[in-house]
Amino acid sequence: MSGKQRTATYPVGDSYVSEGVIAAASSGPAAPGPAGEPGEPLLVVEDLRVQFTRGGRRINAVNGLSYELLPGSMMAIIGESGSGKSVSSRALMGLLPPTATITGSVSFAGRELIGMPEREMRELRGGDIAMVFQDPARSLNPTMKIGAQVTEAIRLHSDSDRKGAHARAIELLRMVRLPAPERRFHEYPHQLSGGMRQRVMIAIALAGEPRLLIADEATTALDVTTQAQIMELLVELQQRLGMAVVMISHDLGLAASYAQDVVVMYAGRAVEHAPTATLFGNVRMPYTRALLGAIPALEREPHSLFEVTPGQPPDLSALPKGCPFRPRCPNALDRCVEMPPFREHEPEHWWACWNPVGDETGNGEQE
Amino acid sequence: MTAIDDRRGDARAGTRTPLLRARNLVQEFPARAAGGVKGGVVHAVSNVSFDIYPGETLGVVGETGSGKSTLARSVIQAPRPKSGAVEFQGRDLMTLRRRDLKQARRQMQMVYQDPFGSLNPRWRVTELVEEPLRGYGEGNADSRRRRVAELLDLVGLDPSQYGRRRPFELSGGQCQRVAIARAIALDPALVIADEAVSSLDVLIQAQVLNLFEKLRRELDLSYLFIAHDLAMVKQVSDRVAVMYLGQLAEIGPAQDIYRRPLHPYTAALLESIPRVDPVTGTAHKPTALPGEPPSPIDPPSGCRFRTRCPRSQLRCAEVDPVLEERLPGHQVACHFPLDLPDPAMPPGPAGATLAPAPVPASATDPAPTAQTS
Ligand SMILES: Nc1ncnc2c1ncn2[C@@H]1O[C@H](COP(=O)(O)OP(=O)(O)O)[C@@H](O)[C@H]1O
Numbered sequence: 005m006s007g008k009q010r011t012a013t014y015p016v017g018d019s020y021v022s023e024g025v026i027a028a029a030s031s032g033p034a035a036p037g038p039a040g041e042p043g044e045p046l047l048v049v050e051d052l053r054v055q056f057t058r059g060g061r062r063i064n065a066v067n068g069l070s071y072e073l074l075p076g077s078m079m080a081i082i083g084e085s086g087s088g089k090s091v092s093s094r095a096l097m098g099l100l101p102p103t104a105t106i107t108g109s110v111s112f113a114g115r116e117l118i119g120m121p122e123r124e125m126r127e128l129r130g131g132d133i134a135m136v137f138q139d140p141a142r143s144l145n146p147t148m149k150i151g152a153q154v155t156e157a158i159r160l161h162s163d164s165d166r167k168g169a170h171a172r173a174i175e176l177l178r179m180v181r182l183p184a185p186e187r188r189f190h191e192y193p194h195q196l197s198g199g200m201r202q203r204v205m206i207a208i209a210l211a212g213e214p215r216l217l218i219a220d221e222a223t224t225a226l227d228v229t230t231q232a233q234i235m236e237l238l239v240e241l242q243q244r245l246g247m248a249v250v251m252i253s254h255d256l257g258l259a260a261s262y263a264q265d266v267v268v269m270y271a272g273r274a275v276e277h278a279p280t281a282t283l284f285g286n287v288r289m290p291y292t293r294a295l296l297g298a299i300p301a302l303e304r305e306p307h308s309l310f311e312v313t314p315g316q317p318p319d320l321s322a323l324p325k326g327c328p329f330r331p332r333c334p335n336a337l338d339r340c341v342e343m344p345p346f347r348e349h350e351p352e353h354w355w356a357c358w359n360p361v362g363d364e365t366g367n368g369e370q371e
Numbered sequence: 372m373t374a375i376d377d378r379r380g381d382a383r384a385g386t387r388t389p390l391l392r393a394r395n396l397v398q399e400f401p402a403r404a405a406g407g408v409k410g411g412v413v414h415a416v417s418n419v420s421f422d423i424y425p426g427e428t429l430g431v432v433g434e435t436g437s438g439k440s441t442l443a444r445s446v447i448q449a450p451r452p453k454s455g456a457v458e459f460q461g462r463d464l465m466t467l468r469r470r471d472l473k474q475a476r477r478q479m480q481m482v483y484q485d486p487f488g489s490l491n492p493r494w495r496v497t498e499l500v501e502e503p504l505r506g507y508g509e510g511n512a513d514s515r516r517r518r519v520a521e522l523l524d525l526v527g528l529d530p531s532q533y534g535r536r537r538p539f540e541l542s543g544g545q546c547q548r549v550a551i552a553r554a555i556a557l558d559p560a561l562v563i564a565d566e567a568v569s570s571l572d573v574l575i576q577a578q579v580l581n582l583f584e585k586l587r588r589e590l591d592l593s594y595l596f597i598a599h600d601l602a603m604v605k606q607v608s609d610r611v612a613v614m615y616l617g618q619l620a621e622i623g624p625a626q627d628i629y630r631r632p633l634h635p636y637t638a639a640l641l642e643s644i645p646r647v648d649p650v651t652g653t654a655h656k657p658t659a660l661p662g663e664p665p666s667p668i669d670p671p672s673g674c675r676f677r678t679r680c681p682r683s684q685l686r687c688a689e690v691d692p693v694l695e696e697r698l699p700g701h702q703v704a705c706h707f708p709l710d711l712p713d714p715a716m717p718p719g720p721a722g723a724t725l726a727p728a729p730v731p732a733s734a735t736d737p738a739p740t741a742q743t744s
């Protein structure tokens with residue numbers, strides 16, 4: 005991949021830092037940490053790239069991802085499977101296998117995470133940064149009572165004694181609204197429903213009092229009524245604890261309902277990023293438009309057809325030249341064989357497209 | 372239209388004889404408690420009745436474990452339900468012998484969720500699509516080859532490009548197209564799609580859903596379309612059945628279920644869906660329904676939804692609600708359906724002011740769904 009695909013234009017605005025000058029204090033529940041000034045991003049991902057080498061093939065899983073996250077805010081990363089959502093968040097947690105080559109920069113509260121020694125990383129993981137995954141059954145130890153698992157997480161990140169940790173565990177289980185926490189404390193994961201197991205996972209994530217929680221498809225395996233409960237819980241915790249949340253999801257409705265900002269990923273890049281209302285109310289990226297046209301909607305008539313995008317996502321070991329959406333894009337121009345830069349084209353609204361929705365031109369009219 | 376002739380063209384005209392009639396279906400399984408000991412009975416499907424008319428799509432929606440797959444398997448008699456009646460094309464499937472059942476079953480085909488698991492990994496696409504034709508002794512090798520090419524064209528797979536591939540050389544969406552080609556190979560009257568697109572990404576899912584729609588129109592197919600996603604079910608179905616804990620809560624025209632849900636569970640389900648309007652981009656934030664479905668081993672007495680229902684009254688625990696038609700073609704199993712005032716509210720205008728009810732944004736004629744004690 006060429007290195008010129010992203011021009012380093014940085015977000016400027018009252019909620020961002022511009023060239024080292026602290027801008028006006030941001031709105032929202034920003035909770036400045038030790039290294040954080042008000043309005044300063046908690047997390048800055050810059051030109052993150054991840055390649056896997058497998059059987060002599062190079063898989064370009066993440067190809068220059070950049071975004072910023074303010075303390076205490078909730079951001080959604082959306083995109084189809086394989087677009088690099090999980091790999092990019094695992095990269096910043098130091099959770100990728102050695103077959104991965106990671107470049108770029110991820111700064112968390114001023115500390116660089118890429119290349120951080122594992123010992124330091126381990127302290128951060130489950131501490132300041134925690135993660136909740138799709139499948140709580142696989143993340144929990146099936147042979148250990150859930151109370152013990154929560155207690156262990158607490159003792160790992162604090163110097164509380166057994167009694168203190170026990171009390172704190174009950175408190176956390178209550179905080180995540182696990183029904184009858186004292187009784188559940190002594191139960192095994194298989195005795196709990198999927199929704200309750202996810203609550204336990206969230207309790208474990210909260211044990212280290214994280215400033216950033218990454219929820220990777222945390223409600224995807226749950227039924228829609230349980231999903232609504234878990235999302236309500238996450239929003240409440242985010243606001244009460246001033247914790248930033250990155251929710252990774254393939255569900256546009258979920259992102260639109262809960263996140264303050266949305267990043268849309270395609271083939272390992274951010275292709276559109278804006279505050280939620282701006283993004284969905286003024287879609288510029290043809291790919292985002294395609295996603296919206298394809299979701300089933302209660303508003304549509306029975307038997308109405310979906311807007312169809314032909315083809316399938318690109319092979320990450322043989323990406324097309326230029327814009328990776330080009331083979332499927334209704335707006336594609338000759339120019340799209342060059343990589344469109346990811347820029348802040350309108351205040352707080354970033355996209356990577358030569359021929360965005362709303363300003364379409366034909367091939368002849370290109371500047 | 373396609374080259375495939377329609378042998379059922381007359382089945383639809385005028386007459387309203389159902390293609391499929393299911394009555395009082397019951398299916399139960401022995402439950403296994405910890406350690407493999409017998410622990411009672413799983414009430415997977417309890418007294419479910421519905422019809423599907425020729426050319427119609429009936430959608431079935433419900434949460435995991437509500438009995439959707441068991442219902443589908445009961446219809447195709449695999450395994451036979453514990454009790455009830457299934458009449459398909461005028462024949463009573465419950466009493467058919469194995470050979471006659473096989474003949475009846477060629478007219479009802481299933482498409483499952485797992486696109487890879489449902490196809491033999493060693494076979495080529497052409498072999499996979501030919502198999503049902505061979506299994507029923509259709510035509511000769513030559514006519515079958517032509518038919519396979521025609522079917523692949525119909526599901527949008529170029530036979531010259533994909534015919535020789537094996538499942539692992541296909542994407543999930545392409546596998547699902549192969550599964551659909553197999554399902555329609557014998558020109559069935561009914562296709563049962565059990566979460567057939569649920570594992571696909573949204574852009575591929577839209578392609579496959581449009582394929583289902585195209586085949587419905589061109590081949591005059593009926594569908595029993597099962598999914599946990601109410602928005603999807605609503606968009607593909609003429610009528611929708613809502614299941615909760617093994618029972619039908621409500622069944623009616625797709626638009627009515629959405630505009631005017633009568634069952635408190637349907638309303639809660641509609642409210643739980645995180646939505647974004649595809650045109651305006653406006654989000655509709657869900658309202659959570661408290662609690663979780665109870666165990667199907669020991670379902671609540673009376674109405675099975677009563678442990679989570681905001682309108683629940685004493686009567687709900689004592690008397691089983693039965694499906695009752697309250698609007699044309701729209702049945703609900705509830706003692707206090709949403710077209711009636713909230714049972715907990717005193718009647719009259721004074722009561723109305725007591726109810727700052729969060730009305731379902733989806734209902735044109737909303738009924739209060741306030742949480743009452
Ligand atoms: N350990 C790995 N080795 C090789 N490829 C991987 C590995 N992990 C993920 N990938 C590939 O990276 C791409 C991005 O994956 P992922 O981030 O999991 O996507 P998403 O979470 O958006 O569905 C996919 O093509 C996936 O197959």
Ligand SMILES: Nc1ncnc2c1ncn2[C@@H]1O[C@H](COP(=O)(O)OP(=O)(O)O)[C@@H](O)[C@H]1O
Binds near residue numbers: 413414442
């Ligand atoms: N073969 C079986 N043996 C025991 N229990 C079963 C079996 N099949 C389904 N069940 C149970 O029956 C209930 C309904 O399951 P299912 O029909 O698969 O629901 P759905 O398809 O709506 O998720 C669940 O409680 C499930 O665990």
Ligand code: SF4
Binds near residue numbers: 334
């Ligand atoms: S218009 Fe060009 S740059 Fe924009 S998404 Fe389409 S192919 Fe990519």
Ligand code: SF4
Binds near residue numbers: 708
């Ligand atoms: S009002 Fe009663 S019968 Fe109706 S759904 Fe609620 S609990 Fe069931």
Ligand SMILES: [Mg+2]
Binds near residue numbers: 089091220221
């Ligand atoms: Mg993922």
Ligand SMILES: [Mg+2]
Binds near residue numbers: 439440441565566
């Ligand atoms: Mg099922």
